[in-house]
Amino acid sequence: xxxxxxxxxxxxxxxxxxxxxxxxxxxxxxxxxxxxxxxxxxxxxxxxxxxxxxxxxxxxxxxxxxxxxxxxxxxxxxxxxxxxxxxxxxxxxxxxxxxxxxxxxxxxxxxxxxxxxxxxxxxxxxxxxxxxxxxxxxxxxxxxxxxxxxxxxxxxxxxxxxxxxxxxxxxxxxxxxxxxxxxxxxxxxxxxxxxxxxxxxxxxxxxxxxxxxxxxxxxxxxxxxxxxxxxxxxxxxxxxxxxxxxxxxxxxxxxxxxxxxxxxxxxxxxxxxxxxxxxxxxxxxxxxxxxxxxxxxxxxxxxxxxxxxxxxxxxxxxxxxxxxxxxxx
Amino acid sequence: xxxxxxxxxxxxxxxxxxxxxxxxxxxxxxxxxxxxxxxxxxxxxxxxxxxxxxxxxxxxxxxxxxxxxxxxxxxxxxxxxxxxxxxxxxxxxxxxxxxxxxxxxxxxxxxxxxxxxxxxxxxxxxxxxxxxxxxxxxxxxxxxxxxxxxxxxxxxxxxxxxxxxxxxxxxxxxxxxxxxxxxxxxxxxxxxxxxxxxxxxxxxxxxxxxxxxxxxxxxxxxxxxxxxxxxxxxxxxxxxxxxxxxxxxxxxxxxxxxxxxxxxxxxxxxxxxxxxxxxxxxxxxxxxxxxxxxxxxxxxxxxxxxxxxxxxxxxxxxxxxxxxxxxxxxxxxxxxxxxxxxxxxxxxxxxxxxxxxxxxxxxxxxxxxxxxxxxxxxxxxxxxxxxxxxxxxxxxxxxxxxxxxxxxxxxxxxxxxxxxxxxxxxxxxxxxxxxxxxxxxxxxxxxxxxxxxxxxxxxxxxxxxxxxxxxxxxxxxxxxxxxxxxxxxxxxxxxxxxxxxxxxxxxxxxxxxxxxxxxxx
Numbered sequence: 071x072x073x074x075x076x077x078x079x080x081x082x083x084x085x086x087x088x089x090x091x092x093x094x095x096x097x098x099x100x101x102x103x104x105x106x107x108x109x110x111x112x113x114x115x116x117x118x119x120x121x122x123x124x125x126x127x128x129x130x131x132x133x134x135x136x137x138x139x140x141x142x143x144x145x146x147x148x149x150x151x152x153x154x155x156x157x158x159x160x161x162x163x164x165x166x167x168x169x170x171x172x173x174x175x176x177x178x179x180x181x182x183x184x185x186x187x188x189x190x191x192x193x194x195x196x197x198x199x200x201x202x203x204x205x206x207x208x209x210x211x212x213x214x215x216x217x218x219x220x221x222x223x224x225x226x227x228x229x230x231x232x233x234x235x236x237x238x239x240x241x242x243x244x245x246x247x248x249x250x251x252x253x254x255x256x257x258x259x260x261x262x263x264x265x266x267x268x269x270x271x272x273x274x275x276x277x278x279x280x281x282x283x284x285x286x287x288x289x290x291x292x293x294x295x296x297x298x299x300x301x302x303x304x305x306x307x308x309x310x311x312x313x314x315x316x317x318x319x320x321x322x323x324x325x326x327x328x329x330x331x332x333x334x335x336x337x338x339x340x341x342x343x344x345x346x347x348x349x350x351x352x353x354x355x356x357x358x359x360x361x362x363x364x365x366x367x368x369x370x371x372x373x374x375x376x377x378x379x380x381x382x383x384x385x386x387x388x389x390x391x392x393x394x395x396x397x398x399x
Numbered sequence: 400x401x402x403x404x405x406x407x408x409x410x411x412x413x414x415x416x417x418x419x420x421x422x423x424x425x426x427x428x429x430x431x432x433x434x435x436x437x438x439x440x441x442x443x444x445x446x447x448x449x450x451x452x453x454x455x456x457x458x459x460x461x462x463x464x465x466x467x468x469x470x471x472x473x474x475x476x477x478x479x480x481x482x483x484x485x486x487x488x489x490x491x492x493x494x495x496x497x498x499x500x501x502x503x504x505x506x507x508x509x510x511x512x513x514x515x516x517x518x519x520x521x522x523x524x525x526x527x528x529x530x531x532x533x534x535x536x537x538x539x540x541x542x543x544x545x546x547x548x549x550x551x552x553x554x555x556x557x558x559x560x561x562x563x564x565x566x567x568x569x570x571x572x573x574x575x576x577x578x579x580x581x582x583x584x585x586x587x588x589x590x591x592x593x594x595x596x597x598x599x600x601x602x603x604x605x606x607x608x609x610x611x612x613x614x615x616x617x618x619x620x621x622x623x624x625x626x627x628x629x630x631x632x633x634x635x636x637x638x639x640x641x642x643x644x645x646x647x648x649x650x651x652x653x654x655x656x657x658x659x660x661x662x663x664x665x666x667x668x669x670x671x672x673x674x675x676x677x678x679x680x681x682x683x684x685x686x687x688x689x690x691x692x693x694x695x696x697x698x699x700x701x702x703x704x705x706x707x708x709x710x711x712x713x714x715x716x717x718x719x720x721x722x723x724x725x726x727x728x729x730x731x732x733x734x735x736x737x738x739x740x741x742x743x744x745x746x747x748x749x750x751x752x753x754x755x756x757x758x759x760x761x762x763x764x765x766x767x768x769x770x771x772x773x774x775x776x777x778x779x780x781x782x783x784x785x786x787x788x789x790x791x792x793x794x795x796x797x798x799x800x801x802x803x804x805x806x807x808x809x810x811x812x813x814x815x816x817x818x819x820x821x822x823x824x825x826x827x828x829x830x831x832x833x834x835x836x837x838x839x840x841x842x843x844x845x846x847x848x849x850x851x852x853x854x855x856x857x858x859x860x861x862x863x864x865x866x867x868x869x870x871x872x873x874x875x876x877x878x879x880x881x882x883x884x885x886x887x888x889x890x891x892x893x894x895x896x897x898x899x900x901x902x903x904x905x906x907x908x909x910x911x912x913x914x915x916x917x918x919x920x
Contacts, residue, residue: 363679
């Protein structure tokens with residue numbers, strides 16, 4: 071009985087749903103604050119200390135707004151795509167060791183890295199569906215761009231994610247984290263850099279912010295959404311960003327590894343994990359602020375011409391080092 | 400191939416055109432119906448930089464006057480035609496000068512002159528609900544009695560079966576801050592056709608100005624555009640001063656120059672930032688707009704108003720610059736000048752800016768000449784026209800400055816023209832402050848203006864701004880014609896957008912620095 075209660079607590083409160091939700095909103099606040107400060111603005115300032123509650127306030131505000139479903143839309147897909155996207159991403163996060171173990175204990179299995187990577191594709195596809203089902207020209211173009219972009223960048227992303235797997239000698243996330251007594255960013259810095267750039271494209275952030283280019287396609291696939299559905303669509307995107315940062319943390323920065331001093335080691339693990347996620351988000355936000363948005367053809371070309379060969383090279387280099395060089399050291 | 404004024408006039412005289420030297424620019428040419436094309440051809444053959452600045456339609460009682468205002472490299476001539484009101488037809492000149500298409504449509508809308516052979520006739524500035532056969536600028540039309548038709552409620556078709564998708568940019572769209580519609584037909588992501596529709600906020604300023612006094616009109620024309628308001632005011636008061644033959648005191652000229660350059664400064668900084676927003680570079684936008692703020696404060700300090708300065712009047716300016724303010728102005732400008740190298744290097748070298756702006760919206764020099772574009776758009780395509788140099792007004796004749804010309808003709812070149820002009824504007828203001836003459840800053844002028852007519856050109860931030868004013872001896876003008884730079888530049892966008900990606904539409908369009916409140920006078 072206690073075991074079941076403990077499982078429910080883990081899934082619903084910590085480190086599961088509620089914790090992830092608040093972590094997402096915290097990261098959203100950090101993103102907005104950094105962006106604002108780099109652009110000579112204040113950013114959120116009034117809701118809570120330094121505006122920390124602003125993302126929550128925005129979410130609640132959107133929930134209270136009127137929801138409009140266009141007559142021409144495919145109603146069931148239009149209604150459920152945001153919730154499915156949100157759930158799939160939360161589910162994917164449950165496989166990552168947030169407080170030392172994955173959210174649902176013993177859920178980890180051999181090759182779950184591949185499974186988690188597949189879940190990102192599913193989530194991206196759901197975002198595409200949400201735009202495609204709106205039957206609005208802006209949404210359709212935005213959705214087509216999501217698809218073009220993630221079809222291109224999924225392959226390099228997977229290739230680059232394999233580098234830590236080779237270094238650890240396992241496709242299991244828990245093992246990859248456990249083997250990182252030296253974080254893999256030190257052993258394979260090139261893979262880390264490429265992975266972050268590809269992740270930026272996968273997460274549709276500047277300079278790869280093409281599906282949302284508001285000067286061209288209004289809000290892309292979000293255009294027809296309003297009220298609660300928009301709230302969940304936006305939340306899904308924020309969770310996606312946290313998920314991307316968590317994946318970088320887990321694969322390259324040693325996940326929850328870090329010195330524990332007093333009290334529960336789980337709390338220290340969580341602290342290290344959150345700090346690393348925030349660090350990744352800061353890096354990605356810097357990129358967002360420093361570049362202009364590229365064009366879809368430029369991005370597709372950059373992907374097939376540079377990112378794909380580079381990821382193959384990076385994989386070969388990592389395999390070479392992992393098999394022949396690092397064992398000797 | 401350039402020519403001086405004499406060559407042009409001799410060639411025209413040889414073809415038996417009546418010429419009045421000094422009227423409406425360098426000279427006014429009387430052309431009988433059907434001969435206006437011949438006169439234009441002579442000008443086109445003599446000078447490659449010949450372009451139609453504007454076409455003024457005017458109600459002359461029994462007939463409608465159609466005046467073609469033509470600029471060449473160093474002169475400005477007006478070809479005057481008259482067509483009878485009962486059969487107001489003229490041959491089009493769009494085959495000679497493609498850039499005249501919009502001007503002809505406007506005259507058709509407002510005065511009912513039909514241009515035979517126009518490639519795509521249709522409504523341009525009047526709403527679709529405006530009744531047929533009512534031409535608002537004819538004197539016998541009572542605007543209050545015009546009954547609009549009921550709007551038709553036909554559905555907008557997103558696709559016409561040809562496989563092209565119609566993306567409607569505007570009248571409401573995040574990329575447009577003002578209502579104007581461009582229906583962009585795309586095949587995948589490639590633009591195949593752009594259908595413009597302007598006039599959504601047409602306020603009828605030209606008609607309204609006929610029912611207000613000259614002094615009231617200064618404030619009316621200022622409100623045509625919030626950004627280049629002083630340019631509109633200057634263009635209008637100078638035209639009136641030409642009719643009045645008023646000599647403006649030199650101090651007023653310098654103060655006007657300073658206000659005009661402050662206008663240009665804040666307008667260019669606005670566009671340079673706005674372009675950043677259009678290519679998804681929000682940081683650039685925020686930085687530029689932060690540095691634009693002190694310029695707005697300077698405008699407020701000098702004129703008393705932050706945006707619409709309302710500081711110009713017929714015969715001078717309404718406010719003097721205080722001696723105590725000059726160091727403050729200079730300090731602000733020095734502060735801005737320090738930041739220029741950083742921004743310049745940003746626009747010239749930042750890789751993502753170059754990727755989004757270079758080779759986008761390329762307007763070749765020949766096309767720029769044919770389409771009669773003006774201002775930074777022309778100068779970005781290697782056409783060195785700048786009214787401040789070509790026909791110096793106010794104090795520009797006495798102030799040394801560089802005319803910025805880039806030859807690439809793309810969006811990047813147009814933005815860099817503006818970037819360099821920011822620096823030149825600072826130089827001009829500093830020079831004007833150092834050499835500010837003493838004396839009166841305005842002279843008294845009569846309220847009633849003697850009969851006469853005048854044309855006037857001013858280099859607004861967006862390019863050549865043209866005014867035609869005709870007085871009839873009362874306190875109210877007979878006709879005020881305004882041709883704004885954006886109106887002349889839109890054809891360039893329609894041409895360069897074809898064949899490019901839909902993603903290139905916003906940066907290409909914003910590089911014209913479009914101002915729709917100008918376009919819809």
